Amino acid sequence: MFNTKMSGLALALFTSLICCSLALKSPNESLPNIIIMLMDDMGWGDLGVFGQPSKETPNLDAMAAQGMLFPNFYTANPLCSPSRAALLTGRLPVRNGFYTTNAHARNAYTPQEIVGGISKDEILLPKLLKEKGYTSKLVGKWHLGHRPEHLPLNNGFDEWLGSPNCHFGPYNNIGRPNIPIYFNSEMVGRYYEDEFVIDGKTGESNITMMYLNESMEFILRQSKAHRPFFLYYAPDATHAPVYASKKFLGKSQRGVYGDAVMELDYSVGVILSWLKQLGIDQNTFVFFTSDNGAALYAAKEGGSNGPFLCGKETTFEGGMREPAIAWWPGQIEEGTVSISSHLRNELMAVRLGLYKAHYWTWSNSWQEFNSGINFCPGQEVINVTTHEQRDHTLQPLIFHLGKDPGEKYPIRVLSSEYRDALKSISPIVEQHQKTLVPGAPQLNMCDLAVMNWAPPGCDKIGKCLKGPQSAPWKCEWPH
């Protein structure tokens, strides 16, 4: 059971192409800087330019007007870790190991107790860029494994400020530790402690501002040194528990989630202005997107997927289609909209042109659904948003995403439209399945001993915790 799509991948490919095709020139200064801004659980419909009705994103809307807007951009996976692994490796999660073969598990990621992480055999984008003289920094969430060998500085990045896992918590540091914040290869504190507090009642936290300042400092330093850089800006304020700084709290029309969107929009605006101010905007390629669709089950702590069906953790459009903007003054023409007809494929669902075929459907399990967790609230579509994993491999459900972006009206199986669409899709699926070499699954085994008890540097700040003896088990995912 796995699922993957092509466009997060296409971005990785594209950025390495930019650098490699331009690398023929010298000196290094001619190499463009690269900034990837990856939002966390932000949905397609959260941008004003994609229809958010209360218009929280004037800076992103302006970025789209100055650059290229992608209304058809897909993530490689509707969940955080596999999506991020695909973005940085340019390879499908089933290839780079970010999947699980445990029974009934589809949406696996890297919680604290996960044993696996990014394989040393994978070549991440910053490693490729380093060969061309780039300095790379991650600001924000990693999520490709938190054991030492999996961390950013062991996988191509030169610098890092951020956390290895999601900012879940607070924990009591006994049953499980709070998530650490790293500065480069050592921890400097933990979420919910000291300066990394997120107020559980109000949602107040200064972390987005901290990430913004760190990004600006890095850009300034590289710019002054005339060194090409790659900044992977991955703030997590829109992932539940959502947070925003005091200045933004209460400013939106939809609670802390909207406030967080406004603060991130503000941050994007500041970064783009900073590039202009430093005179490097014409030499910096900036790409904005999100790791997966809005988490509809998070209700008021979740965002909007606009007109699309369901959200995060589903392979419906709401889970896979992402807001995306490319910005590069002088290189990308203002106000362009790219409607790509690029092939994207997966085994849960395949999109070819405007047709999308679902080979398996599932929103979430009956057990989970009956406990109140709904991936498609107010959107139950008969036979589509199913609560058992339903096999349609012999006769996939097919939708026309142009006429029906909400995936509500399956094309009649006996129609010639269905027959023709399937005839185009089938050989591509067969070819994909024939040539696919799965990687070793990284998300099968869990162990309390591997949690963030004593990350490097914890001794210097008196934050080391004692964890339990190793006792690995086969991870059980929510489904």
Added chain:
Amino acid sequence: MFNTKMSGLALALFTSLICCSLALKSPNESLPNIIIMLMDDMGWGDLGVFGQPSKETPNLDAMAAQGMLFPNFYTANPLCSPSRAALLTGRLPVRNGFYTTNAHARNAYTPQEIVGGISKDEILLPKLLKEKGYTSKLVGKWHLGHRPEHLPLNNGFDEWLGSPNCHFGPYNNIGRPNIPIYFNSEMVGRYYEDEFVIDGKTGESNITMMYLNESMEFILRQSKAHRPFFLYYAPDATHAPVYASKKFLGKSQRGVYGDAVMELDYSVGVILSWLKQLGIDQNTFVFFTSDNGAALYAAKEGGSNGPFLCGKETTFEGGMREPAIAWWPGQIEEGTVSISSHLRNELMAVRLGLYKAHYWTWSNSWQEFNSGINFCPGQEVINVTTHEQRDHTLQPLIFHLGKDPGEKYPIRVLSSEYRDALKSISPIVEQHQKTLVPGAPQLNMCDLAVMNWAPPGCDKIGKCLKGPQSAPWKCEWPH
């Protein structure tokens, strides 16, 4: 049973204010021209600027960028005739008579067999404007009654090209006549006949182009004569059966509906260019909106209501919230977004600030629903999109439209948020009910004899038909 909202009304008020406040100046040339562009069944989510994913509306998006976009604009009613009556009278349908007291009838309009129409006691916008020296023209659909006394030229308009009813058909002219097309006060043909054909198979028709040409001719003539004008541009190509001209057929990603949107978007672009070319753009107030939300039950012949719940014929946001743009170079600042907190009220539902209280819920009847007509496809929300008319007057359902524009999560009745919201809303509802004086209902009686058998002018073109004897009955509406 009735329902009404304030903003279509507010527009009528606003336009009469423009003219009256400026009327103190003379000569007449200082009076601004007024164009109201009213689309038919076009939804909030059909504009690129509001999130339509395949970007069919570059001209409307540009109009929004040059003018003022209203993300919170409401129609007075989720159905054509009452919405249009409210727009032109500035009065709630329950006041101007565009409602019915027949049992189980909520969504009543003016089909061919309707006996009623706009009352002679109502003062329509063009009548007010005439006092100030304006010439007024309707291009497109009227829908305020088709008997002679109800027609546009008897209600303030000076000119008209268009039809009195919806372009349903084709009919055999025996059981019921095809809908006539009028030029001023006489018919010049019928839909589905001669030059007014709509091809049932392909959806091809030249009617949108005919309406565009007629509008341009009128603007040119008034401009040359230096006479202030009011153009009510009301094309109907996005109302099922949808149609587009050959040039646009197959151009969109979602069938003839999208093609029709593209042709109307093109038409809007041409009209705005025409104003510039004639040098009168700085003296012309243009307002673009739609009569009600997209008809979701029309499936592929219907549009998109973006993130909102349900559509046409419902008082959920999908039925009531409309795309809206004001454009007036030199008077309206570019790129403004108005988030109005204006009071809008109704007895089905009331919006106050960001809270919306439903006093009655209903999508459509079980009978209709079970026959396959779904007003909220893929959006059944328990207790909200009900199929019986459910009375919540003692304890309304309340939603926060900022946090929850899709009306999926009613606020808990026992919460202080609910209590506070209701405390603000209740006195306004009481006040409204106390002061309301209902008009005589126009939509109660039907009669085959009043259909368009022999409209004025039919003799000149040999199109008179013989209708049956009068035999009025109490209209039975679909619900």
